[in-house]
Amino acid sequence: MSQVPTPHIGAPEGAFAPTVLMPGDPLRAKFIAERFLDEPQLVTSVRGMLGYTGVYRGVPLSVMGSGMGCPSMGIYSYELFHFYQVENIIRIGSAGAIHPDLKLRDIVAGLAVCTDSHYSDQFGLPGTFAPAASYTLLERAVTAAREQNVELVVGSLLCSDKFYDDAAGLETWRRVGTLAVEMESAALYANAARAGKRALALCTISDRPLEGESLPSEERERSFTQMMRIALEAAIKR
Numbered sequence: 001m002s003q004v005p006t007p008h009i010g011a012p013e014g015a016f017a018p019t020v021l022m023p024g025d026p027l028r029a030k031f032i033a034e035r036f037l038d039e040p041q042l043v044t045s046v047r048g049m050l051g052y053t054g055v056y057r058g059v060p061l062s063v064m065g066s067g068m069g070c071p072s073m074g075i076y077s078y079e080l081f082h083f084y085q086v087e088n089i090i091r092i093g094s095a096g097a098i099h100p101d102l103k104l105r106d107i108v109a110g111l112a113v114c115t116d117s118h119y120s121d122q123f124g125l126p127g128t129f130a131p132a133a134s135y136t137l138l139e140r141a142v143t144a145a146r147e148q149n150v151e152l153v154v155g156s157l158l159c160s161d162k163f164y165d166d167a168a169g170l171e172t173w174r175r176v177g178t179l180a181v182e183m184e185s186a187a188l189y190a191n192a193a194r195a196g197k198r199a200l201a202l203c204t205i206s207d208r209p210l211e212g213e214s215l216p217s218e219e220r221e222r223s224f225t226q227m228m229r230i231a232l233e234a235a236i237k238r
């Protein structure tokens with residue numbers, strides 16, 4: 001059992017709210033904290049992985065970067081769930097579209113996750129672990145999106161260990177209806193399941209790798225803001 005502060009999160013006991021929003025990018029965490037939270041306090045910056053706690057519509061809420069990939073998400077979400085009493089983590093990431101109907105800036109929710117990651121091998125299960133979202137958080141996000149008149153596409157994500165991939169096989173994943181590729185949801189869902197906690201991955205489509213399209217950086221903020229608002233409202237629903 002690790003003590004707080006943990007090796008990777010330099011924050012004291014009680015530094016995090018029960019719900020944490022987690023973008024991959026720590027600077028996106030800073031943006032959300034400064035733009036949406038009242039009285040945001042920087043609670044950790046170990047390795048530059050910024051984490052903040054503040055208040056959203058009267059409810060304590062935290063936001064912290066996860067870094068890129070399952071190993072990084074695995075470390076931070078484990079420490080948050082097990083040592084900082086965090087109950088809910090909502091990832092707010094970017095993703096590459098696999099499904100042909102998805103457009104740049106669309107927002108997807110990962111009901112289930114297909115993966116090439118071996119993160120959940122550690123459980124030693126006599127079969128295949130199926131990473132899945134918390135239905136409670138998913139329902140709250142779907143409701144929040146509906147209230148905001150924003151379409152939220154719900155389905156399966158591909159969580160890959162590779163951004164640059166010699167044999168990505170995205171066309172093959174397209175055949176089985178996979179929505180989009182990102183890199184952290186499998187570890188997040190596995191850690192939540194093992195800890196008996198809740199997790200959800202929301203992603204904004206930033207690329208269409210099969211079509212060679214990519215969202216210009218100056219346009220990313222607006223569509224990411226839409227996803228942030230869905231996550232923020234979902235986080236405070238009861």
Ligand SMILES: O=P(O)(O)O[C@H]1O[C@H](CO)[C@@H](O)[C@H]1O
Pocket residue numbers: 023024025067068069092093094095163181182183184
């Ligand atoms: O925008 P974030 O949340 O980092 O998510 C996606 O972007 C990174 C790759 O560019 C990976 O972390 C991937 O999952």
Ligand SMILES: O=c1cc[nH]c(=O)[nH]1
Pocket residue numbers: 094095096097163181182183206207209
């Ligand atoms: O993992 C990712 C994230 C964004 N865009 C991609 O193509 N892949």
